[in-house]
Amino acid sequence: MLGRVPVARRMMTAQPTRLVVSLLGVGAAIGLVLLLQGLWNGQLEQITAYQDEVGADLFVAQPGTESILGDRSAVPLATLEQITAIPGVQRADPVHIHYTVLDLHGEKEFVLLVGSDPGGLGGPWQLSSGRTASSPNDAVLDRTFADEHDLDVGSEFQMGGRDFRTVGLSEGTRSWMTSLLFVTAETARDMTGSAGVATYLLVQTDQPGTVASEIRTRTGLDPLLPATLAENDREVLAGIMEGPVLLMIGITFAVAALVVALTVYSGVVERLREYGIVKAMGAGSWVIVQLVLGQTILLAIAGSGLGYLMYLGGAWLVALARPQFWFLLEWRDVLVLASAAIGMALVAAIIPARHLGRLEPATVYRGW
Amino acid sequence: MVPVARRMLFTDRRRAVLGVVGVAIALVMVLALDGIFAGTTRQVSRYIDTSPADVFVSQEGVRTIHMAISAIPARVVDRVSKVRGVAWAEPVLFASDALRAAAGRRASYVIGYQPGGRGGPQTLVEGRPPETGEMVIDDSVARALDINVGDEVEVLGRSWRVSGLTTGMTSIVNTSVYVTFDDLAQTLGSRDVASYILIGTGADPQSVADRVAVIPGVEAQTRPRFSAEERTVVKEMSTDLLSLMSLAALLVGLAVIGLVLYATIISRLRDIGVMKAIGLGRLGLTRFVLAQALWTIGTALPLAVAVTFGIGAVVAALAPDIDLVVESASLLRAGAGAVLVGAIGVISPLIKVWRVDPATVFRRAS
Numbered sequence A: 001m002l003g004r005v006p007v008a009r010r011m012m013t014a015q016p017t018r019l020v021v022s023l024l025g026v027g028a029a030i031g032l033v034l035l036l037q038g039l040w041n042g043q044l045e046q047i048t049a050y051q052d053e054v055g056a057d058l059f060v061a062q063p064g065t066e067s068i069l070g071d072r073s074a075v076p077l078a079t080l081e082q083i084t085a086i087p088g089v090q091r092a093d094p095v096h097i098h099y100t101v102l103d104l105h106g107e108k109e110f111v112l113l114v115g116s117d118p119g120g121l122g123g124p125w126q127l128s129s130g131r132t133a134s135s136p137n138d139a140v141l142d143r144t145f146a147d148e149h150d151l152d153v154g155s156e157f158q159m160g161g162r163d164f165r166t167v168g169l170s171e172g173t174r175s176w177m178t179s180l181l182f183v184t185a186e187t188a189r190d191m192t193g194s195a196g197v198a199t200y201l202l203v204q205t206d207q208p209g210t211v212a213s214e215i216r217t218r219t220g221l222d223p224l225l226p227a228t229l230a231e232n233d234r235e236v237l238a239g240i241m242e243g244p245v246l247l248m249i250g251i252t253f254a255v256a257a258l259v260v261a262l263t264v265y266s267g268v269v270e271r272l273r274e275y276g277i278v279k280a281m282g283a284g285s286w287v288i289v290q291l292v293l294g295q296t297i298l299l300a301i302a303g304s305g306l307g308y309l310m311y312l313g314g315a316w317l318v319a320l321a322r323p324q325f326w327f328l329l330e331w332r333d334v335l336v337l338a339s340a341a342i343g344m345a346l347v348a349a350i351i352p353a354r355h356l357g358r359l360e361p362a363t364v365y366r367g368w
Numbered sequence B: 001m002v003p004v005a006r007r008m009l010f011t012d013r014r015r016a017v018l019g020v021v022g023v024a025i026a027l028v029m030v031l032a033l034d035g036i037f038a039g040t041t042r043q044v045s046r047y048i049d050t051s052p053a054d055v056f057v058s059q060e061g062v063r064t065i066h067m068a069i070s071a072i073p074a075r076v077v078d079r080v081s082k083v084r085g086v087a088w089a090e091p092v093l094f095a096s097d098a099l100r101a102a103a104g105r106r107a108s109y110v111i112g113y114q115p116g117g118r119g120g121p122q123t124l125v126e127g128r129p130p131e132t133g134e135m136v137i138d139d140s141v142a143r144a145l146d147i148n149v150g151d152e153v154e155v156l157g158r159s160w161r162v163s164g165l166t167t168g169m170t171s172i173v174n175t176s177v178y179v180t181f182d183d184l185a186q187t188l189g190s191r192d193v194a195s196y197i198l199i200g201t202g203a204d205p206q207s208v209a210d211r212v213a214v215i216p217g218v219e220a221q222t223r224p225r226f227s228a229e230e231r232t233v234v235k236e237m238s239t240d241l242l243s244l245m246s247l248a249a250l251l252v253g254l255a256v257i258g259l260v261l262y263a264t265i266i267s268r269l270r271d272i273g274v275m276k277a278i279g280l281g282r283l284g285l286t287r288f289v290l291a292q293a294l295w296t297i298g299t300a301l302p303l304a305v306a307v308t309f310g311i312g313a314v315v316a317a318l319a320p321d322i323d324l325v326v327e328s329a330s331l332l333r334a335g336a337g338a339v340l341v342g343a344i345g346v347i348s349p350l351i352k353v354w355r356v357d358p359a360t361v362f363r364r365a366s
Helices: A007-014 A016-046 A049-053 A079-084 A143-148 A185-192 A208-219 A226-270 A272-280 A285-321 A331-357 A361-366 B004-011 B013-043 B075-081 B139-144 B181-188 B205-212 B223-267 B269-277 B282-318 B328-355 B358-362
Strands: A058-061 A089-104 A107-116 A127-130 A138-142 A156-159 A162-170 A179-184 A200-205 A222-224 B055-059 B086-101 B104-113 B134-138 B152-155 B158-166 B175-180 B196-201 B218-222
Touching: A007 A016, A007 A285, A016 A226, A016 A285, A016 A331, A016 B223, A049 A226, A058 A208, A058 A226, A079 A089, A079 A200, A079 A208, A089 A156, A089 A185, A107 A185, A138 A143, A143 A162, A143 A179, A162 A179, A179 A185, A200 A208, A208 A222, A222 A226, A226 A272, A226 A285, A226 A331, A226 B013, A226 B104, A226 B223, A272 A285, A272 A331, A285 A331, B004 B013, B004 B282, B013 B223, B013 B282, B013 B328, B055 B205, B055 B223, B075 B086, B075 B196, B086 B181, B104 B139, B104 B181, B134 B139, B134 B152, B139 B158, B158 B175, B175 B181, B196 B205, B205 B218, B218 B223, B223 B269, B223 B282, B223 B328, B269 B282, B269 B328, B282 B328
Parallel strands: A107 A179, A138 A162, B104 B175, B134 B158
Antiparallel strands: A058 A200, A058 A222, A089 A107, A089 A200, A127 A162, A138 A179, A156 A162, B055 B196, B055 B218, B086 B104, B086 B152, B086 B196, B134 B175, B152 B158
16 A cells, blocks of 8 residues: 555645745755855855956966965066067056045945056956046946945046046946956056056966966066966965855854754654554554655755755845845755755654654554 | 743653754854854954054044055154153054965064064064064964964065964954064165054043044044944955855844744644633733743753854864854844744744634644
8 A cells, every 4th residue: 555655745745834844944954055155156256257357368467476365466567568579479458456445425445446558458348338447537337336336327436536437337346345446557557656567467368378488587577377366366265264154154054954854853753643653554664764764855855945946045135135245056065965955864864763663553542 | 820831841842852952053053153253353353452552543544454554654653642641652563465484375464563562462472572584473373374483484575584473363354463663664665654653541542532633644543443443344345244144144043943933833733722722812822822932942042052152162172263252242133033033933823723623622633
């Protein structure tokens, strides 16, 4: 009879309220772990958007420079001609990158000022509206940053005692730490008093290896691949934030595992009487154990699926409220967590399942 | 008066334990994540908080150390010293750069202070204060980067010998290293300039700060004010991520608490039905159910606090850079939130109880 009747499913769906509560509990716990992991992955990805997207094949930096976040680089503008003359260099442009403070409606905002030559490398790579900066008082703001401060193309604001006009809005140019603000290279030099030096020289070439070697020989400067610079910046960020963030994710993971275990254990314990009846009807111990494990696996899989949906919902809500936070989740993360949830659920189910195996059927009629 | 709700709750020990443990687990998550966020936020103003200075003077318009450039003419120190209520005034120089060693690097505040002055490390756990060409670094960074007293490190493009180790000066954002004022001035190429002036007061710090702020070109803030400004800036730039994670954990934790209490009450519907059958009215039933929810939360909260402190102790032993601080505000928030969602969580089963025909409870189990 047990072979034909889907007892596990029927027992689970016989009390839909309890099933929904269990699924929500497991889903919320798993969804939270996915949300935190996705958030952290997103920050690591987002922090290197400039290096990844600006279109340079080499960042020529002061020797010893390893990252944008952790080092200060200053390269003489005079070396630009030497670099441009190297065979294989398609284009080379200076870029000035400095932190500065923006006073908006009395509120101070730290921004990363990026100054580049009009039409050259180093400016915004995607505009949602307007144009790039071409004159001294032009500025391009990140769209989400501009939205947050009620600024749009045409809006004016002050920075460093100078008046600026928003001429364009860029996309994907904001991290949770700061927003990029694009101006002309000349403006950045004036504002930072860095005449004669740039932060980096950006180079476009089809032969990055050969050109890098030649730049090193001719100028003594240090050409870095964008991927290397990005990796170093991720390391700097990880060095700063990784400890507390991973501890938070670890605690959340442990709690999620316990919630899954507790939900499964409670479910089995609450159904002891029903399992006893099934046993009294002739089912063997192994059938009971199979029944428990089957229900547990179903709950863990469905809970993981619900958790993923909750992650998507949570990420969507965060993106609406705080667009500077990105989310990035790889399938590996989801699979690892779902496997852990199933494993934990099985461990939690085995304890009462063993008890059920030894259960004396007659006891179920005495009540629990 | 017989405490029926409590007695019935704890009579069925297995269900009671499951309910309490479920709520406690969710509370541990909320308290621990909030504790990590609080600990991290506190760390970032450690230099200010542990300084003996009561008032900090900076360039006008500069209200923080983090991401700020402050330059005050050295002659202002003499002027500040003469302000009524100022017991002592000392200049410090400040720069930020990466501390580099063979094993890696760490973002750093480089603080130049007058030898023997109050702007330097407040404690030395090993070695001695810096002399020319030397620096004191934090012990946790020394451990992390495998640096010993006597080793050479690189900061601001030059080499320094580590003369001693201080402690507690590494935060999520960076670490602090200490060199002599003259050494840093020479390295930065700055002359007759200080970044900040530290002031000790013999009077009310706020009134001293107000009197100092009259000097043109400077900003004067009391230590608590300066510390709060620093934490705000760092929060915006660095700890916002942890704040968001902590908030997500709070919301999910409270949702789990609500679900656990809902499930707990649902599993006791038969008992509650019996109470109705023997004459308990709607108000009585509501009190009964809420009392059980409160007892569950009340038992779970101390358990969760104890476990969180345990986690804090383990974290302190394994990762000294990370502080886990359980603040009273966090406890209050978690406790009040749990009671609120607990009350919401029991509404649905309560309505079910109100509607149930008392006779039915004798027909079948929950």
